[in-house]
Amino acid sequence: MASFSRILSPFSLFLLILVISTQTHLSFSARDLLLKSSDIHDLLPLYGFPVGLLPSNVKSYTLSDDGSFVIELESACYVQFADLVYYGKTIKGKLSYGSLSDVSGIQVKKLFAWLPITGMRVTSDSKSIEFQVGFLSEALPFSMFESIPTCRKKACLEGKTEAV
Secondary structure, three states: OHHHHHHHHHHHHHHHHHHHHHHHHHHHHHHHHHHHOOOHHHHHHHHOOOHHHOOOOEEEEEEOOOOEEEEEEOOOEEEEOOOEEEEEEEEEEEEEOOEEEEEEEEEEEEOOEEEEOOEEEEOOOOOEEEEEEOOEEEEEEHHHHOOOOOOEOOOOEOOEOOEO
16 A cells, blocks of 8 residues: 555645646736737736727727727727727727726727727626716627627718728
8 A cells, every 4th residue: 555655645746746847838828919019909818808899990009908009990999789889099908808998099989979988898698888978888799799890981972981
């Protein structure tokens, strides 16, 4: 029995080291994927968001360890979802899983007024995204943002939009 426990202990230790090194390798691989991703659209699903939350003309982005981000677009533009949305040239905020807070640089047209979107949150059932405009909010279906929208330079040009 003593010889069996001596064999089991080194073997158990070997298995433990193997499991830890495999998990460490996997976590570094996931982190490397995040750091090497040149397109923020690839990063959004890793945080529970659909790829189509941002327009097609993203030039660059930075994401800090604390979740703070800055996104630079080629130019300010408009996208038509359920409502017309304006994306400024620079978008800032804080990203965590299923949540964007302290957002600046995105506005939505409601009736005759442009209102700043201050946050976004994926609902608990992951079927919609709740957009916050100050203390008001509106939920839109997740499916509305499954593809990356084309950015438009103008909101309206004789009933048509002009592509960037």
